Amino acid sequence: MTFTELGLLEPLCRAVADEGYTAPTPIQEQSIPILLEGHDLLGAAQTGTGKTASFALPILHLLEQRRGAETAQKGKRPIRALVVAPTRELAIQIGDSFTAYGRYLNWTNTVIFGGVKQGKQVDALKRGVDILVATPGRLLDLMDQGYIRLEDVEYAVLDEADRMLDMGFIHDVKKIIKALPPKRQSLFFSATMPPDIVKLSKQMLGADTRQVSIKPEQTTAEKVEQSIYYVSKKNKPKLLAHLIVEKDMDHVLVFSRTKHGANKIVRKLEQAGIKAAAIHGNKSQPAREQALGDFRKGKLTALVATDIAARGIDVDDLAWVINYDLPNIPETYVHRIGRTGRAQASGTAISFCDGEERAYLKDIQKLIKQQLPIIDGHPWPDDGSIPEPAEPQQRGRGRGGRGRDGGPRNERSKKSESRRDEESRNDRSE
Numbered sequence: 412m413t414f415t416e417l418g419l420l421e422p423l424c425r426a427v428a429d430e431g432y433t434a435p436t437p438i439q440e441q442s443i444p445i446l447l448e449g450h451d452l453l454g455a456a457q458t459g460t461g462k463t464a465s466f467a468l469p470i471l472h473l474l475e476q477r478r479g480a481e482t483a484q485k486g487k488r489p490i491r492a493l494v495v496a497p498t499r500e501l502a503i504q505i506g507d508s509f510t511a512y513g514r515y516l517n518w519t520n521t522v523i524f525g526g527v528k529q530g531k532q533v534d535a536l537k538r539g540v541d542i543l544v545a546t547p548g549r550l551l552d553l554m555d556q557g558y559i560r561l562e563d564v565e566y567a568v569l570d571e572a573d574r575m576l577d578m579g580f581i582h583d584v585k586k587i588i589k590a591l592p593p594k595r596q597s598l599f600f601s602a603t604m605p606p607d608i609v610k611l612s613k614q615m616l617g618a619d620t621r622q623v624s625i626k627p628e629q630t631t632a633e634k635v636e637q638s639i640y641y642v643s644k645k646n647k648p649k650l651l652a653h654l655i656v657e658k659d660m661d662h663v664l665v666f667s668r669t670k671h672g673a674n675k676i677v678r679k680l681e682q683a684g685i686k687a688a689a690i691h692g693n694k695s696q697p698a699r700e701q702a703l704g705d706f707r708k709g710k711l712t713a714l715v716a717t718d719i720a721a722r723g724i725d726v727d728d729l730a731w732v733i734n735y736d737l738p739n740i741p742e743t744y745v746h747r748i749g750r751t752g753r754a755q756a757s758g759t760a761i762s763f764c765d766g767e768e769r770a771y772l773k774d775i776q777k778l779i780k781q782q783l784p785i786i787d788g789h790p791w792p793d794d795g796s797i798p799e800p801a802e803p804q805q806r807g808r809g810r811g812g813r814g815r816d817g818g819p820r821n822e823r824s825k826k827s828e829s830r831r832d833e834e835s836r837n838d839r840s841e
C-alpha cells in the first residue's frame with residue numbers, strides 16, 4: 412500500500428515522500444480512506460503510530476478539493492479546520508506537520524497555546540488562518556476576547572482526549588464542542604477509552620462514525636526492545652549514569668514521574684559529567700523549547716521529562732528511552748516507549764523498578780501481555796529484596812540471567828498506593 416493508493420492528492424504524496432515516508436502506518440491506512448469519504452472517526456491510538464498524518468493529510472486533501480467553496484468573511488479568511496491538543500509541545504508538533512505536509516499547497520496554519528504572551532498569536536489570527544491548532548485554555552481565552560470564531564469550522568479534531576481529562580480540561584473541551592457548528596466532520600483520538608472518554612466522544616461525533624483501533628501491543632512489542640532493571644531507589648542515579656556511559660548513549664529520553672524528580676535527575680547526571688536538561692510544567696515555554704532544541708541538535712545527551720510535558724516530543728532516530736520511574740498508569744508506559752521505535756526505526760526501552768513500584772510493573776505487564784526481560788547483572792542490584800518467582804520465567808540478557816516476574820505486592824504496597832494518589836495529583840498540576 413502506498414499513499415497514492417490511498418487516494419491522496421499528488422502534492423500531498425510528494426510532500427510525504429520528502430519527509431521520507433514510503434508506506435502508510437496501520438492507522439494511516441485505515442483512517443485516511445474513512446476520512447476522505449466524509450465520515451466522522453473515533454480512533455484509539457497512542458503516540459508513535461503516525462496518528463498526526465492520519466488526520467492532517469485527509470484534512471489538507473479535503474480543503475484542497477473544496478477550494479473556492481469556503482464561506483468568505485470581509486477581509487478575513489475563516490478558520491476551516493480546528494485541532495485541539497492537550498499540551499504546547501504536541502500542538503507545536505501538529506502545526507509543524509501541517510506545514511510539512513502542505514508545503515505544496517497554499518493553506519495557512521497557526522498554533523496557539525498558553526504560557527506566553529498572546530500578541531503574536533492574535534496578530535496571526537487577524538491576518539487570517541485556515542487551520543488552527545490550539546490548547547484548550549488559550550483557545551477559550553481568545554474566543555472570549557472575540558479573536559476566534561468557530562462557526563465556519565468544517566473539520567474538528569480532538570487529539571489525545573484521555574490526556575485532556577487527566578489534565579482537568581474536560582469542562583473546557585465541552586465548551587469548545589458546543590461552540591462548533593453542527594455541520595462538520597469530527598475526529599476524536601484517544602489512547603485509552605474509559606467510560607468518561609466514550610461519553611465525551613458521543614458528544615462530539617455524529618451518527619455516521621467509523622472506528623479505528625490500534626492496540627498497544629502492536630506498537631510496543633514489535634520494534635522496541637524492552638528490559639527491566641531491579642534497583643533500589645537510592646541507587647537509580649548511579650545506574651542511570653552507568654548505563655548512559657556503558658552503552659554509549661548519545662541521545663536518551665529519561666522519564667520522571669514528577670517535576671521535582673526530573674530536576675533532581677538532571678543534577679545527578681550533571682554531577683556525573685553528562686549534559687542534561689529537564690522539561691516539565693514548571694519550566695517556561697522558552698526554556699522548554701530551548702531544552703528540546705538543544706536535545707535535537709545533539710547538545711544534550713539526556714532530556715529528562717515528565718509524562719505531560721513529553722506529549723508532542725518528536726525526535727528523529729531516538730534510539731533510547733529510560734523509565735527512571737515506572738508510571739503509575741500502565742497505558743502511560745506505552746506512550747513513553749512509543750517515543751522510540753517510530754516509523755521504520757527500532758529502539759530500546761529500559762525501565763528501573765524499585766521495591767515500591769512492583770505493583771506498577773505488574774499492571775504494565777498485564778496491559779502489554781508480556782513479561783519484560785530482566786537484567787540482573789548490573790552493579791547496583793535491588794539489595795536482595797527481589798521476590799523469588801513462583802515458577803521459572805524468561806531468562807534475562809544480563810549476567811546471572813535468571814528471570815523474575817513483577818511479584819506480589821509486598822508489605823510496602825500501602826505506601827505505594829498513597830504515593831500513586833499523590834503523583835496523580837502532581838501530574839495533573841502540569
